Amino acid sequence: MTYLTTHLPFPSSSTSLPPPRSQLIISDTLSSPGNFAVYHLVSSALGKEKRKVIWVDFKGEGRSSWEAILKKIGTPLPPLTSHSFIHISPSSLPSSIKIPNKNTPSLFDIDEKPILRETYDYITSHLTDGSLLILDGLSELDWLGFSPLELSKFVRAVFAKVKLSNSILVSTIHADHLPLSSTIIPSKEAGESDLLYRLLRLGQGCWWRVSHLPSGRSGDVMGEISSHPLTNPIGLKDSQKSPYIPRSNPLQYRLEPNTVRVFPKGTGRGFL
């Protein structure tokens, strides 16, 4: 159980993690990156739950960053040889460059066309029962030249495998295009909103929206989180839904060196 569990519990046995056969979409903005939410889930999975974690690193973040952060939180990453944490880092390098590391499927084929087949194969080869699979950085894929349709097909295919193995799917995406206030009509920028809507339509889970404060950066509050349940995962009763935390009354958070302080808006709870 880590910093988000009490505020964003799930209707599952652990409450820290989404229920099996469901997906969680985490969106963030440039001024309020949502990495901390992913760290919370990984920490819960590796720590108490002892689930296998498969991290598909589309952003190219690198393992050493996670090693340092998870160690600070209190759940260090297992060693490289362990099978309980798999780091898949798809590569965008041209096919002429040979990459010696394993677990680096190529994102572009020999004709420099974007492909996801290799990545899909890698994921399914590592997916075991009860894992936590994280597709980290779907927006980056979108910007590299993959169409939203292709990406949604990929996510749907992966989700099908996740459901078969009773695993949990977490996807991260950037949502800077979403307006911060409901009074603003968003401009129609081609493609940006498409991917998010396609993922939301897949349903069967929950959407955590991390966004920044409209008033800009501040030392006390770094952003807001709202939680929006999607259609119910198959097998869950209607009464068992993730909590709905609306944008009008969100949770606010503040990053600290070892943890994240989360509090409902307007309370401060002694942190401020």
Place this chain on the structure above:
Amino acid sequence: MPSFTRRVPSTTLPPPAGTHPSPSLSSLNLLPSGLPSLDDLLGGGIPLGSIFLVLAPDTQSSWSKLVERYWIAQGLISGQSSLVVGTDEELVKGCMWTEKSWRGGEESQSETEHEGDGGDEGEGKKIAWRYEKMGKFKTTVGGNGSNLSLTNTIPHDVLQSIHKTGQQSYINLDDDLTTDATIGTSSSSNRLSMAISKIHGKIDKSDPKRAGRITIHELGGLEWGDEIREDQILRFIRSLKSIIRNKPISALITVPPQLIAGPTKESFVRKLSWMVDASVELKGFADDPTLPPLFPATHGLLTLHSYPTSHTLLPSTLKHSTLLGVSQGSDGGGGAGENNLGFRLKRKKFVIETVHLGVEGGVGERSTGPPDVVAALSGTSTHHTSVATSTGEVEGVEKGQSCQNQNTQIGQEESGVGVDKPKGPEGDTKKKSKPRARVRFGGEEEMSVSVSMDTGKDQHHDHGHGHDHIHDDSHSHGNEQKKTSQRVQVRHDRPDLYEF
């Protein structure tokens, strides 16, 4: 034989030469950029294995080239390897160098005025203001050992030696073009892929203990081919990141202004800022002539789009940056919000500072609409003519008139609300105050001042010239006609108009 073996701690290599550990995490090493104020904004420097992007959208200046030169010079001084992609020796030849009299740290920290005296004054009471940590008249942060001075250029003997030893190398994009012509792909993607392959080849062979810097000059510019697409650029950055991520090498990328112009500018800048680890935008004033008088001590405004967030839960910038002003704790902004930042090219150095309004600046009232820039530039002078004709007519009013004209300058100061839009002279955009009673003396005509740009503030336009007392800022209608070069007079009888 011991029954247990002592667990060997993970080998901690000493930090490569020219790097220093991050204040947030000692195992993370940072590269100084050459500009101490920029390092402060980034939380101490650029982490090894990261990409730093510098955007300079104004077409008339070359601020990004200046930052590139600082970056390269700092690396050369520290003995690090340097690789420049996309241009030739000309960039390196123009690099600045250290002061000739520099002897490892003797150089004074920064050229702040009134330095040293500010520390004593705050002792008695705790001042809760965001600049407390920076000293009273200090607007920037001092040096941490880099003493590059703009008055010196890289010496010839140093240039020769760095090229001879291979410390400085280049990747030219024009090479191998003829051989690639047979492949059916477009030339631009060819050059990008070719550049990546070459960079990969060079980095693979580099010394793993020696820190290095890569400079990608004007990515997507003319040298890189025609019709470059956004996704190709982003793919290049992604590939570069994967090459340097696990190496003691960082990269600086600059982009030509044309690439970030146009209707998709905002979303492309955002995508770039996501893809790299840190991104700053230096917007000079060269494109917009109304801005320099509003920010007299600044040459441009700086926006920090993204900062390094890897390796720590709380990014080092948010924790430690003095300039940004959102650091937690008693010495931080305390919820005041981040500072407005700008940059200035001084005689010896280039600094990033917090941006202030002038002492006489600030407006007494909020602006309720966009500033009237066109009128400010055209400088129509209807008001002048009305003064000229009425001066001789009424006794005892002349003095009042001239004061009044000068006082209307007050409204032209910067609005100080934000720095993302240019704010022209306030003029009409002040909020309406009650219409004043007009005192008339016998025999004088009422002059109506017609202001062409003005819509809906009619009650201020007709004003009699018989006023004996000096009006305050309700005389806002004539402002936009004044030229900005007129001097501002401080109204000592109305201190509430100013912020000191």
